Amino acid sequence: xxxxxxxxxxxxxxxxxxxxxxxxxxxxxxxxxxxxxxxxxxxxxxxxxxxxxxxxxxxxxxxxxxxxxxxxxxxxxxxxxxxxxxxxxxxxxxxxxxxxxxxxxxxxxxxxxxxxxxxxxxxxxxxxxxxxxxxxxxxxxxxxxxxxxxxxxxxxxxxxxxxxxxxxxxxxxxxxxxxxxxxxxxxxxxxxxxxxxxxxxxxxxxxxxxxxxxxxxxxxxxxxxxxxxxxxxxxxxxxxxxxxxxxxxxxxxxxxxxxxxxxxxxxxxxxxxxxxxxxxxxxxxxxxxxxxxxxxxxxxxxxxxxxxxxxxxxxxxxxxxxxxxxxxxxxxxxxxxxxxxxxxxxxxxxxxxxxxxxxxxxxxxxxxxxxxxxxxxxxxxxxxxxxxxxxxxxxxxxxxxxxxxxxxxxxxxxxxxxxxxxxxxxx
Numbered sequence: 382x383x384x385x386x387x388x389x390x391x392x393x394x395x396x397x398x399x400x401x402x403x404x405x406x407x408x409x410x411x412x413x414x415x416x417x418x419x420x421x422x423x424x425x426x427x428x429x430x431x432x433x434x435x436x437x438x439x440x441x442x443x444x445x446x447x448x449x450x451x452x453x454x455x456x457x458x459x460x461x462x463x464x465x466x467x468x469x470x471x472x473x474x475x476x477x478x479x480x481x482x483x484x485x486x487x488x489x490x491x492x493x494x495x496x497x498x499x500x501x502x503x504x505x506x507x508x509x510x511x512x513x514x515x516x517x518x519x520x521x522x523x524x525x526x527x528x529x530x531x532x533x534x535x536x537x538x539x540x541x542x543x544x545x546x547x548x549x550x551x552x553x554x555x556x557x558x559x560x561x562x563x564x565x566x567x568x569x570x571x572x573x574x575x576x577x578x579x580x581x582x583x584x585x586x587x588x589x590x591x592x593x594x595x596x597x598x599x600x601x602x603x604x605x606x607x608x609x610x611x612x613x614x615x616x617x618x619x620x621x622x623x624x625x626x627x628x629x630x631x632x633x634x635x636x637x638x639x640x641x642x643x644x645x646x647x648x649x650x651x652x653x654x655x656x657x658x659x660x661x662x663x664x665x666x667x668x669x670x671x672x673x674x675x676x677x678x679x680x681x682x683x684x685x686x687x688x689x690x691x692x693x694x695x696x697x698x699x700x701x702x703x704x705x706x707x708x709x710x711x712x713x714x715x716x717x718x719x720x721x722x723x724x725x726x727x728x729x730x731x732x733x734x735x736x737x738x739x740x741x742x743x744x745x746x747x748x749x750x751x752x753x754x755x756x757x758x759x760x761x762x763x764x765x766x767x768x769x770x771x772x773x774x775x776x777x778x779x780x781x782x783x784x785x786x787x788x789x790x791x792x793x794x795x796x797x798x799x800x801x802x803x804x805x806x807x808x
Contacts, residue, residue, distance in 0.1 A: 483515055546575070549569060563593055655674060692704060750789065753796065
C-alpha cells in the first residue's frame with residue numbers, strides 16, 4: 382500500500398471494523414513508529430523528522446509517538462518553546478502517558494517555569510509514584526526555586542527508587558548551595574560507591590573535600606579524576622588551582638601546560654597560568670597569559686582584576702587603572718577591586734578619587750588591609766590627622782584577628798613604618 386493510501390478511503394470510517402482498512406492502518410502505524418524510534422536512537426534526525434512529518438500528515442497531526450519524538454528533536458535543537466507545545470499536544474492525545482507528562486515538566490523547567498513544571502510533575506507522580514525521573518526532576522525544580530530542603534527530600538526519594546549518578550551529583554549540588562559541604566561529600570561519596578570511576582562525581586567530591594579543608598583527600602580524588610578522564614578541563618583546573626594554593630607553582634605550571642594543549646580555549650586556564658607566573662614574579666609572562674585569557678573571554682571580571690594587579694606591580698599605573706575599572710564595571714560589588722583602584726589612583730596622584738574608592742571599599746567590607754593602605758595613602762599626601770585615624774582603626778581590626786589567620790607578608794613592615802611615622806609604639 383502506498384504511503385498516501387487511506388486518503389481515498391474516508392467512507393470506510395463509519396464501519397471500520399468490517400473493512401481491512403483499520404488493521405492495515407494500525408499495522409502501518411506500528412511500522413512507522415518503529416522506524417521513527419530506530420532513526421531517533423541512531424541520531425539520524427533528518428530522515429527521522431521527514432518520516433515524522435509523513436506520519437503526522439497521515440494521522441492529521443494526531444499521532445502521539447511521532448509528536449513525542451519530534452518534540453525531543455526540537456528540544457535537542459534548542460527550540461524549547463516549540464518542543465513544549467509538541468509535548469503538550471501529545472499529552473492531550475494521551476493524558477495517561479507518564480513519559481509525555483515528564484517531558485512537559487522538563488521543558489517547563491528548562492524555560493525557567495518551575496512552579497508550572499512542579500504542577501505537571503505532581504500529576505505524573507499521581508499516575509506513577511515509583512518513577513525515579515519524576516522525583517529527580519521535581520528535586521531539580523525545587524533546587525532552582527531555592528526550596529533546598531524539599532529538593533533534598535525529592536532527590537533522596539529518587540535515589541531510593543533507583544539510584545543514578547545524576548541524582549547524586551544534583552544532591553551534592555544542593556548541599557553545596559546550602560553551604561553544607563560535609564553533607565555534599567557524603568552525597569558524592571555515596572554516588573562513588575555505585576560508580577567509582579565517574580569523573581564528574583570524583584571532581585565534585587574532590588572540590589567538596591577542599592571546602593572542608595581536607596586537602597589530602599581532595600587531591601587524591603582529583604588526581605583519580607584526571608587519570609580516569611585526562612582531558613576533562615574542569616578536573617585539570619581544579620587540581621592545578623589546588624597545587625597553586627599550596628605554592629608549588631612549578632608543578633602547577635607543568636600540569637597547566639598539559640591542560641592547555643588539550644583545551645587551548647579556556648580563559649580560566651590561562652588566567653590561572655598567568656597567576657602562577659605572577660606568584661613567581663615573572664610579570665611579562667603573567668601579562669601575556671592573562672591577555673590571552675582576555676581575548677578568549679573579554680567579560681571575565683577576574684581576568685581584568687588580575688591584569689590590574691599585575692600592571693600595578695610593574696608600575697604601569699595607567700594600564701592598571703584601565704583593567705581595574707573594567708573589572709569593577711563587570712562586577713561592581715567586589716570590595717578589593719575598589720581598594721586596588723584607590724591604590725592605583727593614588728599612584729596617579731588623584732587623591733580625591735583615591736579617597737572615594739577607599740571609602741567605597743570600606744562601605745562594602747571593613748578590612749584591616751583597606752585601612753592600612755588608606756592610612757599610608759593619606760600619609761603620603763600629608764593628610765596626617767586622617768591618616769592617623771585610619772591607622773588606629775587598622776590597629777583595632779588587626780588585633781581582633783584570630784592568631785592563626787594568614788597575614789599578607791608586607792603588612793608587618795608597612796605597619797611598623799606607619800607607626801614610626803606617626804610616632805606610635807607598637808609592641
